[in-house]
Amino acid sequence: MKGGFTLTFFGVRGSYPVPGEGTRRYGGNTSSLLLQAAGRSVILDAGTGIIQAGRLLSARRGTRHPIHIFLTHLHSDHIMGLPFFAPMFDPRAEIVLHYPEQRGHDSRRALEALFLPPYSPITLQGIKARLRFEPLAARDGVAVIDLGSGLEVAHARHDSHPLLGVLIYRVGFAGGRLVYATDVESPEGFGGPIRELGAGADLLVHDAQYFETDYLGNGESPRGPRRGFGHSTVAMAARNAAACRVKRLYLFHYDPTYPDARLDEMLALARKEFRRTFLAREGKSIIIRR
Ligand SMILES: [Zn+2]
Ligand SMILES: [Zn+2]
Structure with missing residues (x-):
């Protein structure tokens, strides 16, 4: 891993987890990606996929850098793994939770509630890691956060997702760039800051919840x-x-009613329009830069 910039998918489905026979090949957990570079870890979203990512990070002891978790928004399929993220209960771990500030809502309180009764048997005191909350202010344009060692996270808002929109992220290291655009609807295509974020990325991980026919309502x-x-x-x-x-597109956040075989159909369709398309699959690792 040293010197490289890698991505591992830990959860690729949308809306709710779908374990079972029909989702065995691509996985049934909800949104979570782990990026690693220069001994540092960045996690995008904390769906049920983050649980397995946490086990992996906990097994690798001795990391002195904080784990940065960036949330796109607070829908349950993007946060429900947080109370089960093993490093939360490790007194040696430091975790920074970055989340969008959403007008009229106390996002921090909503996140803390995940760890409190009646949703959970533990309490905030039960969290043993040093946990820091970092709100990302609602603003126009692209903002950039420097995580050190050349690792950088940029974000911009997209307002199509009900009710409060999402943040789109770009993670960069050593000239390599991954863009994470989930829970977005853009029938007219990306414009403005999102187009700017995405331009020339090595990897675009993009919401592909629906087939066109289901989106339009003329399917079965x-x-x-x-x-x-x-x-x-x-x-x-x-x-x-x-x-x-x-350079490469990874379809992501599949509708939970589509079993694996339908995702294969999705891939075939997408490749007619963009040849270098792939399907995000739980457990798959990709080298973005060597
Ligand atoms: Zn979602
Ligand atoms: Zn959502």
Whole structure:
């Protein structure tokens, strides 16, 4: 790992966990990615996937750098793994939790509630790690956070996701760049700061919740159209990848009702529009820069 910049997917499904036979190949946990560079760890979102990431980080003792967790938003599929993240209970660990400040809502209190009764048997005193809360202020344009050793995290808001929008992140190290754009709906394509964030990225991890037919409501599903639900179709992901001229696109945040076989269909569709498309798969590691 030394000197390299790597990504590992720990949870790739959207909305709620779907363990079982139908999701065995791509995994049933919800959103969580681990990025590692220069001995440092950055986690994007804390869905149930973060539980396995935590086990891995705990097994590797002796890291002197804090673990940085960046949340896109506070929907449960992006935070529900936090109370089960093993480093929280390790007195040697330091964890920095970065989260979007959302007007009219006390996000910190909402996050703390995850650790308190009645949702949890533990209390904040039960957390043994040094835990720091870092709100990311609502603002226009791109903001950049320097984590040291050349590792940098940039973010910008996207307002399509109900009700409070999300943060889109770009993690950079040694010239390599990963962009994480989940829980976004962009029928007109990315514009402004998000286009700027995505431009020329090595890897774009993009919401691909729906097939076009289900989004428009003319498929066989009885659930009706999904327009306005704040998620992308495969075509939206492919178009944004092409417009941003990224090197590789990873489809992500699949609708929980789609079993693995349907994801294979998604991949075939996406590759017609953007050839270098792949499916995010739980447990898969990718070298972004050697
Ligand atoms: Zn989600
Ligand atoms: Zn969401």
